[in-house]
Amino acid sequence: MSDQNEKLLNELKEAIINCDEAEATELAHKVLDSGIDPVYSLQKVIGESAVIIGQKFDDGEYFLPHLVMAGDAMMAASKVLESALDTDSSIKSTVVLATVEADMHSVGKNIVGMMLKASGFVVHDLGVDVKSSEIIDKAIALNADFIALSSLLTTTMPYQREVIDELKARGIRDKFKVVIGGGPVRQEWADKIGADGYGKDAIEAVKVFKKLSSK
Template sequence: MFEDIKESFLEFDFDETKRLVRKAVDELRIDPLDVVEKALRPAMGVVGEKFEEGEFFLAELIVSGQLFKEIMSEIIEPKLGVGEAGRRLGTVVIGTVKGDLHDIGKNIVATMLRIAGFEVIDLGVDVPTEKFVEAVEKYRPDILGMSALLTTVIDEIKHVIDALKSKGLRDKVKIVVGGAAVTESFAKEVGADGYGKDAVEAVRVCKKLLGLKD
């Protein structure tokens, strides 16, 4: 059954995948978490690998993320009760910096992190420094992720890091940065803990920073 779900998922067949998942949890009484861990996440892992290898593109990543999201919200989460879907690896606050309205890349990273087992608090786009700082104070996340697609707003990342330092919060959270405008050398220059060149790498970096196996 797990292989059938995985195969259908990788064909991006929404109706058939949902039918199989419903059959697994309703008729066969399979633990919904087992469906997530043994079918859905492995399928998304394949999507990530194919994306990394250039066999899949942005469209496939977005569609698979949407399919995963719908299965979780329509079938898995109602079975488990809100907030119990998946074994949480840690909490990530994520957002696109002030002055930047691009959200596709950030949304893909958020989806991939959720699939990997992280709780993700998405602050959206055009997020001012103070909102990032407030979120770190409020949620006490393990990781803060910031995205910048435009070179004109890249300094906003440094502003956030400086603000966290002045509030005495910098040492309480790991910072991962990414986006088209960001380079690994820039990440090191501003004192970020990690850099993700794409969604797959971002998940890998987050796991590594928390001492988790890939």
């Protein structure tokens, strides 16, 4: 890749990190006009900016409003880049994605959804504050391969377990691979509730989905 194209991708990444939605949208169009692979662009720009934004939040440099604004900039850029994806040739598995009941946080979920789409997964995002039964019903209706559950609150983490418990109660636990994530979520929790996978951030989550898809 030329130095000019790398510079353009870095400028797009900086626009997202700086929460500049208008600039991110304009630069995303320039990325496509420059002929840069949209899949590579999504994975590099979204993945790297998500890590940096998350680190700024952990360090106390960014707060929730920054996450929301950066998420808006990321969504705007991703929408432009996704318009150039050849989804027919890259379809892998179907994912039903949701933030669990009583949790209104969407930024992390949205980033994971973008990264999965860029990696060729078919993603059905149900939004936030979604009841466990609704998530399962949608997964059944779509004959999905994965159920992905986000929780940013310790008080809503039990709903991740509720989904798995309800799958067991319905006798369909083995039909879906369940992957969980979110700020307070850890591998120990995933092991405790019997989840199939856990991603500490968007980049790791995509690796988990790819690994589970190959099984």
